[in-house]
Amino acid sequence: MNDRRTISTERPASTANGITMLLAGLGLVILGPVWIAQGPDALLNLIGGIVLATIGLFLMCGLYSLQPNEAAAILLFGDYRGTDRATGLRWVLPWYTRKKISLRARNVTSDTLKVNDKRGSPVEIAANVVWRVEDSAQALFDVDDYQAFVNIQIETGLRDIASRYAYDHGEQEEGADAELTLRSDAEEVADKLQIELASRVRVAGVTVDEARLAHLAYAPEIAGAMLRRQQAEAILSARRLIVRGAVGMVESALADLSDRRVVDLDEDRKAAMVSNLLVVLCADREAQPVVNTGTLYG
DSSP states (O other), X not given: OOOOOOOOOOOBOOOEEHHHHHHHHHHHHHHHHHHHHHOSOHHHHHHHHHHHHHHHHHHHTTEEEEOTTEEEEEEETTEEEEEEOOOXXXXXXXXXXXXXXXXXXXXXXXXXXXEEOTTSOEEEEEEEEEEEESOHHHHHHTSSOXXXXXXXXXXXXXXXXXXXXXXXXXXXXXXXXXXXXXXXXXXXXXXXXXXXXXXXXXXXXXEXXXXXXXXXXXXXXXXXXXXXXXXXXXXHHHHHHHHHHHHHHHHHHHHHHHHHTSOOOOHHHHHHHHHHHHHHHHOSSOOOOOOOOSXXXX
16 A cells, blocks of 8 residues: 655745844835825825835734744745745745744653563563653644644653563573563663654654653552562672681682691591581671580581
8 A cells, every 4th residue: 555645844935034024014004194185186196105104004914933943834826935944033925824833842750550571470660751842843743733743752752661571580590591671771771662653753854852651650559569678688698708708708708718727627528617617608697606525426
């Protein structure tokens, strides 16, 4: 099926400096009564004065002003004739229609959405997006309401991105290829979101300057269970670090005893020392001293 959609493209409009045309219009409006009062033929002077004043008023009807980062699309009976981006007082023929549009950056914080992540866990997510109109013709004529269009695309793009990634790494094994997650890789996910939104809103002549996750949390119905899981993972990670450090300390202690010839230990005594040191170093409580009055071999 052929795509017959016509994509509008912004082009410069042919307009004039408004100050010059304002002075010309005021001059004609003032000249009209003067012409009526000073001419020899009253009827001709009246007609000429009215014509001059009417032309002056007609010229001033084409005046409009533009602020910085504002544009005006010029139309002639519905036909797009270009866009004027020059600031200040401007002028165009009065029968041309002017549709103003803001080119300023706009900051939008989306509603908090409840979606399922890659693993199917319900999460709450929201984003903050900075966007602006880049092509005024596309924004005005290629979509019905470009602001509503952008808001809908932000919600749709955010749902799509959230479903592509898991909330966190969960039970992923250490050393495995780590995939992006919403919680741990927020910057990378935000970059993906910006690219996704830029492609979605391009049809409306809009560019996305920045996109960031503004809110991310598990849905209330699973938040308690997930918090307990995260706490358990944190405890296991801390234990793993403690054991790794304790093994290193025991290894260093045995090496120092051997190098300095403080005491000669056979394999059984080394095993007993390793067991005792690991218990002391890995215990949650302070170790209680025990006086050994016998020998290892009793």
